[in-house]
Amino acid sequence: MTLLSIPEPYAFELSTARYRAFGTDLANLWHDDGLHRVVGGREIRITEAPGGVDVEPLDAEIEPVVRKLLGAEFDLDTFYAFASTEPTLAHRSRSSRSRASSPRSRPSRSPCTPRSRSGTA
Numbered sequence: 001m002t003l004l005s006i007p008e009p010y011a012f013e014l015s016t017a018r019y020r021a022f023g024t025d026l027a028n029l030w031h032d033d034g035l036h037r038v039v040g041g042r043e044i045r046i047t048e049a050p051g052g053v054d055v056e057p058l059d060a061e062i063e064p065v066v067r068k069l070l071g072a073e074f075d076l077d078t079f080y081a082f083a084s085t086e087p088t089l090a091h092r093s094r095s096s097r098s099r100a101s102s103p104r105s106r107p108s109r110s111p112c113t114p115r116s117r118s119g120t121a
Contacts, residue, residue: 001045001047001049001054001055001056002054002055002056002057002058003049003051003052003053003054003055004052004053004054004055004058004063004066004067005051005052006051006052006053006067006070006072007072008051010052010072012047012048012049012053012070013048015070015071016030016035016046016070019035028069033047033048034046034047035047035069037065037069039061039062039065040061040062042057042062044056044057044058044062044065044066046066046069046070053066053070
């Protein structure tokens with residue numbers, strides 16, 4: 001497998017929790033402690049690794065999809081700076097910052113999420 005580095009703090013278990021909690025969907029499969037998805041006609045497998053994730057296979061087409069799936073594209077420092085100025089979010093931001101040494105979950109976003117086929121747009 002090939003390492004895809006993700007900046008610390010990062011927690012694979014937290015960033016992939018939704019794939020385990022909500023079960024199999026039409027685009028993603030959690031199986032044997034790894035996330036599986038088809039990208040560009042090829043099945044990929046993403047697993048936890050020190051310093052990021054192992055991805056097999058990994059190339060220029062697959063990397064941005066994996067980063068999006070795991071929420072790596074989110075700038076958490078900018079978010080926490082913004083959150084500290086918002087009364088509703090400030091308390092959570094302070095408590096998260098006080099645990100700065102522990103990993104923060106990155107929100108996962110699934111690109112190309114299947115749409116309903118109900119006929120409505």
